Amino acid sequence: MPFPLYLLALAVFAMGTSEFMLAGLVPDIASGLDITVGTAGTLTPAFAVGMAVGAPLVAALARNWPRRSSLLGFILVFAAAHAVGAVTTSFPVLFATRVVAALANAAFLAVALTAAATLVPPDRKGRALAVLLSGTTTATIAGVPGGSLLGTLLGWRATFWAVAALCLPAALGILRGIPAGRVKEEATGGPALRTELAQLARPRLLLVMLLGALVNAATFASLTFLAPVVTDTAGLGELWISVALVSFGAGSFVGVTVAGRLSDERPALVLAVGGPLLLLGWPVLAVLADEPVALLALVLVQGALSFALGSTLITRVLYEAAGAPTMAGSYATAALNAGAAVGPLIAAATLNTTAGNLGPLWASGILVAVALLIAFPLRTTVAAGRGAEAGALHVGT
Template sequence: MPFVLPLLGLAVFAQGTSEFMLSGLLPDIARDLHISVPAAGSLTSAFAVGMVIGAPLLAMLSMRWSRRRALLAFLVAFLLVHVLGAVTTHYEVLLATRFVAALANAGFLAVALATATAMVPPDAKGRATSVLLGGTTMACVAGVPAGALLGELWGWRSAFWAVALLSLPALLAILWSVPADRAPRFSDAGSGTRGELRALRGPRLVVLLLLGALVNGATFCAFTYLAPLVTEVTGIGAGWVPAVLALFGLGSFVGVGLGSRLADTRPAPLLVAGGAALLLGWTVLALTAGNPVAALVLVFVQGALSFAVGSTLVSQVLYAATGAPALGGGFATAALNVGAAIGPWCGGAALTAGLGFRAPLWVSALLTALALVLAGVARGARRRTVRRGVPSAQDAPA
């Protein structure tokens, strides 16, 4: 595995920390900037919108650049807006920096996925993907609690400075290790974009992207409302909530590691068995959430299963997107973030309807069930096509 990949993973860790850390900093930000907590919460929404828009858009805009230039541009932009966010005293400026940071994050991750898979053998895309996505899972395990601790000790601005500093090693690694291609990836960005967009219309890719959105929606629906679940239903004290969230993050880190061992060699069994286990796990957790031991075990297990299946779906998108090496990672990133936005919204709607704190778990189970049904329908369609004598690599997910 090339040396630069773990350092790209460090940049993804910094970006994931930036995305999630505001959950522990909002009250401090609201007091400092003299705004309401809901207004501070809009900072999170701005980041989510930027991620969904930025992944495909910036992947397309960067197609005239070499990967090294694109990675440097996105990472420098991400670093600078965090410095600006750390020193500003105006809410509107901070809101703008969150949106721009998300655009840079989305563009960086899209290009980093393409770069990572291009720097490894053709049959190692799953392992390369897991190195980058491992940065996101470590943000849940260590980055978010560390950001909250920094905010408590030295104020919310110190967390923004820390994210900027964490980005520096990756910046140096890109300068040192990513080839400085002089030519852009496409001499005609317009025709290159059109060609890649045509490749992304293949049924198999569309199904894989939908599956990624559904599985990630289920993951973040449950994760977003994990704190009230364990305090109100499980009966664990509020002081233990960071440890429970870290337990989920630790499970996700383990899941990405275990998934990477099978994503390149046996993806179909992993997805089928992992998807079925996810559905069972969300259902059992919803039923047994009142038992602290069962709840804690299942929080870890569901974190592992969610990210094992999710990271494998991302690697399968990259395997299937051979005709779209630049945009495949961008659309995979966008699909994951669509799920990360829709899942919590669905869980919140269930809570607003008065269905109780177990309701988001049932929503996660429903989203997972929809993913399994979609995968089954797509596999059946592929088999019917093959029986008619028109096999195609783009018909359904592996």
């Protein structure tokens, strides 16, 4: 894989740490700003909404911008938003910084996804995506648990400062390692913006975007409210939140790595095996959440299955959006974060039911079930191998 791809993954690591870190900080933020846990949990969908809305918008604006300057500017805005968030005592201001950071993250990821796909041969998009997403999975293994531990020891504001600091070496890497060409130069003589946007009318593309959003909604529904499950349901201390997040992150790394080797040529295998197992895993986790060993083991398994399935579906988005070479990354980003926005909101609504802290786990199971019910009758469409993006629409079995 080209070295610039790993520099992009470094930046994604910093941004992924921020996107996931609230899973371990929600209780402390709620206590520090004198708000409810449910209210603090809305910071996650605020970030996701900013990414889902911002990705296509900023990608369209940045089509003719210098790629290196764009990526550098986006990551510096991201860092500044976290610096403001670290010092504010106002929840509305903190909420606003999350939206600004999300817009910067969305813009960065949309350009980075498109750039990553053009750095490798057309039949290796899945592997390129796996390398890029390794920044996110590494964040869940090291960055997010480290942030949770730092928050436990020094307060949640220290974690925001740490994320801002992480952006600086990533920015230097982008400055030194990414070519200065314009985004649109990757597709010389490529389609007009209107033509790229018209790809969104293709049922096949919309289908894989919807399924990716549903799977990611299930992931974030439980991950956002994992901390209360660890401390209240399983009866473990706060430091075990970091252990649980490490387990989830280790699983996600395995899932993305394995899926990266299969999603180009054998997506049907990932979907057929991973989908039912992921569906089964969420209710099993809800039932066994009061058993610490089972909780930590199942969190690892669910992390692997969630990211294997999710990354495979997002790879399908890139293939299906091949007719939109400068916008495909933004479509994938929008799908991921539409799910990340909706999932925690659904999960938050379950906290006041009889399910309590386990409500988000049951909600995740329902979301995966909906995805599989939609996907099953259209399974040959969803699991079409590479090259299908150039073919005619095929729906059915």
